[in-house]
Amino acid sequence: MSIPVGIVGVTGYTGLELIRLIHRHPVFELIWATSRKEAGREVGEIYPHLQGEKIARIRIRKPEEMASLCKGTEIVFLAVPHRVAMEMIGPILDAGTKVVDLSADFRLSSAEVYEKWYNTPHINKGLLKDAVYGLVEIYRDEIKGSKLVANPGCYPTSIILGLYPLLTKNLMRSSHPIIIDSKSGTSGAGRSAKLPLIFSEVYDNFRPYSIGGTHRHIPEIEEQLSKAAQTKITVSFNPHLLPIERGIISTIYVTPKDHMDLKTIRESYEEFASLHRWIRLLPPGQLPETRNVRGTMYVDISLNMDNRTSTLIVISCIDNICRGASGQALANANLMCGLEMDKGLEGIAPIP
């Protein structure tokens, strides 16, 4: 048995990671891919590391051909920027094809919030209520029945899962802000030629960016955390650019409720981890490293109590491109197509 799938936007890093994962998937078969820029060429021409594999021979099509391409395609991955996704999604859904959208266009329940943070009108508001937020640990059942899954952002994935047990169990003191200090590899910035991203500008360097409540992942983080806590949650989210290719570490500082000790908190995480195979609660004293999750779906979480300041430090670590984007998209696709969630997503990090 094979299930035919398509990729819209194959020239970005999320498209490329989708190819890597679909290539090893036992059921999904890529039957087409699109790119405005590279239409007409074969996948193997733009990605020489694929040469010799069957997938290299797929000819890239223009987005305009999508309506006809969708016939016979079970599911489509939208790996295009926000705005472009909502412009393109109509004909795909109309063809009866399921969609996993890797952009931000359907992640927020409110069009108003979207328009404020993304500074562009939402042109497909009607679909918002149909879209399911594709965080598989939380919305597995809803995803199974969905036609449109909004694949979570990379930072939100690391943060929401890092805080989920704490918020659902109401273990946090709400008077103190949640401080999130995140660090991400450069693949999150995409495959695009910008001066601040060239090697000579990034190598042997480290820098914060979008500090102080300005990053577009904030509304997504807050919406999900608020749902988990059943109360409005606001966070201070502050990302930094690491001179590595893959990986996010979010170091999260929260103040637990009075008399809440690490043991109690740990129990709630143990329960969470026991239900979800990709959540790895690290043993006490062990700290995450980005390389430990490289290329995988794992979310490595470490709990640390700084008793001197009564601060709980949750450290959450993922691969931004696999778990935080394309791998998660594939897990969603698995669920939407009636497959096991982790089909084709086994595998451990290559080290070194």
Place this chain on the structure above:
Amino acid sequence: MSIPVGIVGVTGYTGLELIRLIHRHPVFELIWATSRKEAGREVGEIYPHLQGEKIARIRIRKPEEMASLCKGTEIVFLAVPHRVAMEMIGPILDAGTKVVDLSADFRLSSAEVYEKWYNTPHINKGLLKDAVYGLVEIYRDEIKGSKLVANPGCYPTSIILGLYPLLTKNLMRSSHPIIIDSKSGTSGAGRSAKLPLIFSEVYDNFRPYSIGGTHRHIPEIEEQLSKAAQTKITVSFNPHLLPIERGIISTIYVTPKDHMDLKTIRESYEEFASLHRWIRLLPPGQLPETRNVRGTMYVDISLNMDNRTSTLIVISCIDNICRGASGQALANANLMCGLEMDKGLEGIAPIP
């Protein structure tokens, strides 16, 4: 069906890469691993990225237990340094267990040559004639029937395969030396704490080493090239240390015979590549990159003629730890156990 295998020496990078590859292998099952230093601990304790996988629970044993461990083990990977391998191999073979030795101890046909280059007596000379050199493109049939395969070195793999068609077809001018300028990532230097290998000494740096006919891979390269050419071949081999983790590029300079054009040379490589699925002869104008073979068995070869100096430039690129060590060991094990050569060795490079 599963075939039980063991790893001797699990704490080095070749041992670690064996774990990665056996973990995804559909038939081989790791049933034990040894390490003098880490005996008693579980594999997942020394390699936290394995946590959550079944393979993490294997308890590491002392090498002394090997004789009993070998019972019921079909094949053993010796991932220990040279000298240690020949000391340990006896009991394993005596138990009727097959061996793939990743060290240099059985790669050379002559004990004298070994003793000269490795500066240590060979204590198991009798086995040399039984050992098969495990370069699957060349010795596939011999490997299939072998009990002991000497797994090739990383540099030799890149170089021998890069020159093989040229030498077997006798296309090279023998009066001119073969100049080999190789560059390798740091994983080839092993998982050991030495000052020149620490990050602050290697990062943002590049340097040659073992220049001028001193590297121990030379006799191995020359023995195999001489066999291919059916005449004595001498090379100038000069390695350099790249500040990256994985990958070897060997840039090889040879003088073709008079009137030998690139088209003729290319045809011999095309024939070679057509017979071996891991040999990728790059199209004219395309050059290899180490990342294109990362974590794979591919050998990317580019042929370039510098007409101004009548120099043929063969560029050969592999992953030193996978193709140049543990992946190759697994391919050998596949053949020795009657499996398809590429079982469990599919997969494409993760980029970025």
Place this chain on the structure above:
Amino acid sequence: MSIPVGIVGVTGYTGLELIRLIHRHPVFELIWATSRKEAGREVGEIYPHLQGEKIARIRIRKPEEMASLCKGTEIVFLAVPHRVAMEMIGPILDAGTKVVDLSADFRLSSAEVYEKWYNTPHINKGLLKDAVYGLVEIYRDEIKGSKLVANPGCYPTSIILGLYPLLTKNLMRSSHPIIIDSKSGTSGAGRSAKLPLIFSEVYDNFRPYSIGGTHRHIPEIEEQLSKAAQTKITVSFNPHLLPIERGIISTIYVTPKDHMDLKTIRESYEEFASLHRWIRLLPPGQLPETRNVRGTMYVDISLNMDNRTSTLIVISCIDNICRGASGQALANANLMCGLEMDKGLEGIAPIP
């Protein structure tokens, strides 16, 4: 005019950076250096990049010769680990030679606190009251008259200067903890052969360490912050290891007092920066990068208000080895010898 100086412990990275800086200093002249391990060799033999320079010819001496070496030496830099420093300092001071100690042995005013955090008896308690904490922006006058300066730690330098105006002006809400998320390059871990520091373990990786109130720089940070605030300050300090050579960024989260706006806070920092040439308060909207301070004495500070959570985010950036260690030691030596503080410490970051 030249002032003769000596270095005790020339084989570590702080010793090496001292050499770089003394080499270009117009007044200080290195007349001797010691190392137990390398005694008898010339400096240029262990540091080949110095070949061709006069400084390369200095012969390394045993620490035992120090008493006689000190005759005629105006000032000595102790670039040895904590404990060793307090064992060695006696004869130097007895010889009438001034000392800048780069270790932690004389940074804390309380021997008890030292013994608790460093887990070793303090064997030179009498000197603690004589030692001046060598943070030039704060203790310039005391340093000028001192015979013994305790050179600050790298993390504390970035943090204390990042918070100084805030605390002296009493702009912070004391009920909320100070959260410090620091990231440092690997040179801070020293020039020593440890497995977790080798290139293959650090490259393309990122990880926290010493999370949750355990790092030894904490008492030093808190003592100085408490003095500045004139009240007891406790911090949650959490370091991370960056895969770069040099540089620290400390991202510091504090809650300002009610109705305290960014403009007021900024004014206090502007005043501070106007008094101290190495404090660079970045214009609004500009964020620090480690490369901008590479090899220099600059402290780049950025102030950001996250109005959504009423969190002030102070980002402080230094070169850990220059500003955070050897350059600061030289600035102290300048002051102790009656020179201008920035003598020999001009220079801008080499980019790229």
Place this chain on the structure above:
Amino acid sequence: MSIPVGIVGVTGYTGLELIRLIHRHPVFELIWATSRKEAGREVGEIYPHLQGEKIARIRIRKPEEMASLCKGTEIVFLAVPHRVAMEMIGPILDAGTKVVDLSADFRLSSAEVYEKWYNTPHINKGLLKDAVYGLVEIYRDEIKGSKLVANPGCYPTSIILGLYPLLTKNLMRSSHPIIIDSKSGTSGAGRSAKLPLIFSEVYDNFRPYSIGGTHRHIPEIEEQLSKAAQTKITVSFNPHLLPIERGIISTIYVTPKDHMDLKTIRESYEEFASLHRWIRLLPPGQLPETRNVRGTMYVDISLNMDNRTSTLIVISCIDNICRGASGQALANANLMCGLEMDKGLEGIAPIP
């Protein structure tokens, strides 16, 4: 005393390195800089690491203003691409201002050769005979009296100096080709936003480029080597891209004349090195590392004989941006202005 200088093209890496070096130069003073793209802004706005320094306040001018800017300017550095340099140089020379041109426009003596390799008409052929090739070890006297110096390319600098004694002393066998395998850091590719140069494409990767007699530095290398040898020299030049910022290592393979031993060859290099302070002939057994010359004018040369193949391996190592571009330009400017050649160019590599 100060000598006023200007930079045309301040936004590239050679312009940036010129700023670093002029900033610490005791005599040269930058009085203006131009950039079409950034005209109107201050230097410190585009290069934040300069903030706080006087040089940051220089306002960037349009190239059109150059004629008037040149009044009172002693010397101008042309740090623009080839073609642009020859278009711009006229008015500068007309104003009586000296020029160091960092582009390739005046490096070759033959306009025909230039036009062939650079694929563009030479529009200022008359100046070719006036231009002096600015390799200070070879043309020092000619440079002193020159109004126009063509600053050498980075690869040619490493190669010509690496082979100079060999060729002038006629120690090489001419029947065998000179094989040059060069590796360069990314700063040589310039400060421009191109997809193959972004961090995610370069990091943890290594690749050759311009293989087989196609790189534009070839005619420059051959012209100078032929002059040194007083016979036509042809080379096979093959560059590779290193994932580091600065540094070139050229590994050069030549066949010495019969009976020419390493001792004799070494003597000729010792003589060469004794005459030129920046040539460091490394002791036998020591090999260059790019970091040892980082930010300096040094040329580290190692001589190695591979007796097994009668191959002499000359390894030459420089900093491509300092020695191979802007530092060399400053040395030329020193000579043209009657200053000592190494004025302002002291300094050792910052390690780590």
